[in-house]
Amino acid sequence: MLGRSPIARFLTMPNKHTDAEAALKKLGDHLRLGWAKKHPVSDKSLESVKNTVREQWEKEQVAERPSKPAPAPAKNKSRKPSEPDMER
Amino acid sequence: MEQLIKLVKTYRLSSGLAERLRLVEAIFHLIAPDLRAFVFSAIVPQAAEDVSQEVLISITNSLKTFKGNSKEEFWEWCYMIARRRIYDYLHKKKKDRLQPMPHDELLDLVDASAQVAPMMAADRHDLEYALNLLDSSKPECRDYLWNHYVIGFDYGEIAEEQNLNYDNVRMKIGRCLDEARSLVS
Numbered sequence: 003m004l005g006r007s008p009i010a011r012f013l014t015m016p017n018k019h020t021d022a023e024a025a026l027k028k029l030g031d032h033l034r035l036g037w038a039k040k041h042p043v044s045d046k047s048l049e050s051v052k053n054t055v056r057e058q059w060e061k062e063q064v065a066e067r068p069s070k071p072a073p074a075p076a077k078n079k080s081r082k083p084s085e086p087d088m089e090r
Numbered sequence: 091m092e093q094l095i096k097l098v099k100t101y102r103l104s105s106g107l108a109e110r111l112r113l114v115e116a117i118f119h120l121i122a123p124d125l126r127a128f129v130f131s132a133i134v135p136q137a138a139e140d141v142s143q144e145v146l147i148s149i150t151n152s153l154k155t156f157k158g159n160s161k162e163e164f165w166e167w168c169y170m171i172a173r174r175r176i177y178d179y180l181h182k183k184k185k186d187r188l189q190p191m192p193h194d195e196l197l198d199l200v201d202a203s204a205q206v207a208p209m210m211a212a213d214r215h216d217l218e219y220a221l222n223l224l225d226s227s228k229p230e231c232r233d234y235l236w237n238h239y240v241i242g243f244d245y246g247e248i249a250e251e252q253n254l255n256y257d258n259v260r261m262k263i264g265r266c267l268d269e270a271r272s273l274v275s
Binding site for chain 1: 111115123124127131146147150199200201202203206207209213216220223224270271
């Protein structure tokens with residue numbers, strides 16, 4: 003008689019709300035997978051991403067340059083460069 | 091896919107150009123297919139190619155600032171960037187929102203997905219159920235269900251785009267889902 007009791011019916015009844023949500027999300031996953039299969043990524047797309055990396059790297063190199071100590075002028079080669087504070 | 095987060099963490103620490111290019115190429119091959127498909131599910135194909143490229147470039151530009159430590163966090167971060175780019179685009183050109191894809195085209199994509207990942211009978215049943223839910227919904231409800239569940243926009247993003255408040259959108263989507271369920275069952 004378990005099958006007739008309201009509690010048993012509730013326990014065996016699938017949570018339709020959750021099922022519907024899960025099914026729609028699963029559809030999204032499969033559509034993306036299907037799309038990726040039918041429309042593979044181009045080499046051009048990868049190349050422009052790599053160009054972004056190159057540009058970013060070059061900007062970093064430029065930004066780092068001023069922080070490096072400037073080479074001492076040839077005529078002062080023998081002198082030890084003074085600390086900025088000591089020049090005051 | 092643990093490989094993905096290892097590559098991202100290594101990229102964050104890398105300083106040499108050659109190493110960065112090698113890493114970004116490996117990351118690209120792991121994320122580009124899913125992210126492009128995500129963009130193509132939201133915008134007309136003519137514009138989707140450009141927007142998906144913008145998404146990949148935005149991710150590459152910000153890769154060094156990504157703070158997470160797991161692949162789940164990384165994917166969440168990538169999709170957040172993708173949704174933001176899609177939203178920016180749709181905000182400018184509302185007419186380019188993807189019109190509902192016909193049932194046959196959706197089935198075609200589902201079949202293509204089965205070539206990548208084997209599909210159990212239960213999966214096919216779930217997918218048919220989902221398609222029926224969309225087909226039986228009124229246009230406005232179909233949009234909400236599509237955007238929230240299929241594309242993955244959250245309530246806040248839909249609310250912002252539609253000039254509605256968060257709870258209003260949450261309740262509308264709940265009602266649309268209930269209505270679709272009652273029509274399909």
